[in-house]
Amino acid sequence: MHYGDERPEALKFDPFKAIIAPRPIGWIGTRNADGVPNLAPYSFFAGLGATPNMIGFSSEGAKHSFTNARDRGEFTISLATEALADAMNISSGSVPDGANEFKLAGLTLGEPVEISTPFVAESPAAMECITVSATQLSDKDGNPINRFFVIGQVVHTHIRDEYIRDGRFDTASARPIARMGYRDYATVTEAWELMRPDDAKAV
Numbered sequence: 001m002h003y004g005d006e007r008p009e010a011l012k013f014d015p016f017k018a019i020i021a022p023r024p025i026g027w028i029g030t031r032n033a034d035g036v037p038n039l040a041p042y043s044f045f046a047g048l049g050a051t052p053n054m055i056g057f058s059s060e061g062a063k064h065s066f067t068n069a070r071d072r073g074e075f076t077i078s079l080a081t082e083a084l085a086d087a088m089n090i091s092s093g094s095v096p097d098g099a100n101e102f103k104l105a106g107l108t109l110g111e112p113v114e115i116s117t118p119f120v121a122e123s124p125a126a127m128e129c130i131t132v133s134a135t136q137l138s139d140k141d142g143n144p145i146n147r148f149f150v151i152g153q154v155v156h157t158h159i160r161d162e163y164i165r166d167g168r169f170d171t172a173s174a175r176p177i178a179r180m181g182y183r184d185y186a187t188v189t190e191a192w193e194l195m196r197p198d199d200a201k202a203v
């Protein structure tokens, strides 16, 4: 099977998100214009590069996380895990500006060090970011589309001590969750190692 703009009838649902999977979930913390905390999950989310550590997320429509990150110049990301899945899901509800999803989801405000936006204190790891750009995307013909992209630079990282083992962040023990297609999620439960051809020794 293959297709372009017209999806065959056999594919009742668009498989795009099920193919680009699993996608890590950026649990984005911001503050609105009045300073009220805002929290929402974004799986059109990625690390864009390291040193400096850069992060990006995409908003389908100019949602609160986008406008807040653009207007206040900062945001946080917290790692969404299996233990926090219900809270993450609650924080995705469509609520009016100023609703404070940290409170709605029963989460504790983590105290930032470099910026003024809280993160999820219960999360194994979180990052404080300064917004570098917040732009509207265009399609292949150069026409603006109702999609918005935020790029941020990490300025501070928080890790709960119990997830640090042998000098590394133990990702599998944090059991991060990732988004797939439809309403499906995946959980990272184990890690396996593959050395690169140029590796002289384990890093």
Ligand SMILES: Cc1cc2nc3c(=O)[nH]c(=O)nc-3n(C[C@H](O)[C@H](O)[C@H](O)COP(=O)(O)O)c2cc1C
Residues within 6 Å of the ligand: 025, 038, 039, 040, 041, 042, 043, 044, 045, 058, 059, 060, 061, 063, 064, 065, 066, 088, 089, 091, 092, 093, 094, 095, 179
């Ligand atoms: C796991 C998950 C991932 C999501 N990823 C995105 C995304 O990448 N982009 C987006 O626009 N909405 C995404 N959503 C929906 C938003 O979380 C939802 O619209 C939320 O209300 C936005 O909140 P905000 O307006 O406070 O930013 C996702 C929802 C869930 C549950």
